[in-house]
Amino acid sequence: MHDLTSIVVTLFLIMDPLGNIPVFLSILKDVPPQRRRIILMRELLIAYVALLAFLFLGRHILQILNVDQETISVAGGIVLFLIALRMIFPVAGGFYSDAPEGEPFVVPLAIPLIAGPSTLAALMLLQRNGSGAQWELLLAMTIAWLLTAVILLAAPFFYRILHQRGLIAMERLMGMLLVMISVQMLMNGLSRFIRG
Secondary structure, eight states: HHHHHHHHHHHHHHOOHHHHHHHHHHHHTTHHHHHHHHHHHHHHHHHHHHHHHHHHHHHHHEEEEEEETHHHHHHHHHHHHHHHHHHHSTTOOOSSTOSSSSBSSSBBBIIIIIIHHHHHHHHHHHHTTSSEEEEHHHHHOOOHHHHHHHHTTTTHHHHHHHHHHHHHHHHHHHHHHHHHHHHHHHHHHHHHHOOO
């Protein structure tokens, strides 16, 4: 159960739904209000399918690459650390400020905002790292995705309550938590390497 909670929290932090609220609202601002929820639900489902595909194919990709568990753990720690740094110190203007006009489809809402390279890499790393069985990873991914979906579907509400500054503060806090998880993952990999 402890592993499941840890995986859910890690994936949820990487998906960063609170940090994505302003981006989602900005991309959907020109879409008629009655269409927004439909588009958002469609994009969430596309993202979930992409996550599922990567969850079941990720193991085979790593087997082909013949990567050791210690390497995966260290690489995972470094990747998560870089993601956390981006959350704490975001790039000016953001990555998605030049999104195409009109109704979004797949890009950028489903991929890369929900099922981005960071989330897909984390799934692959958690899978190879031996963090739970396949069903446990599937359950953890589904719970993290559901929490993300609930927050993004309620984006206008959260924006009214927290405002821009509150959302920024929450994203920084989530980034700090992800730093701790990434350092732990890195230390686990190094200690396994030293013992081996």
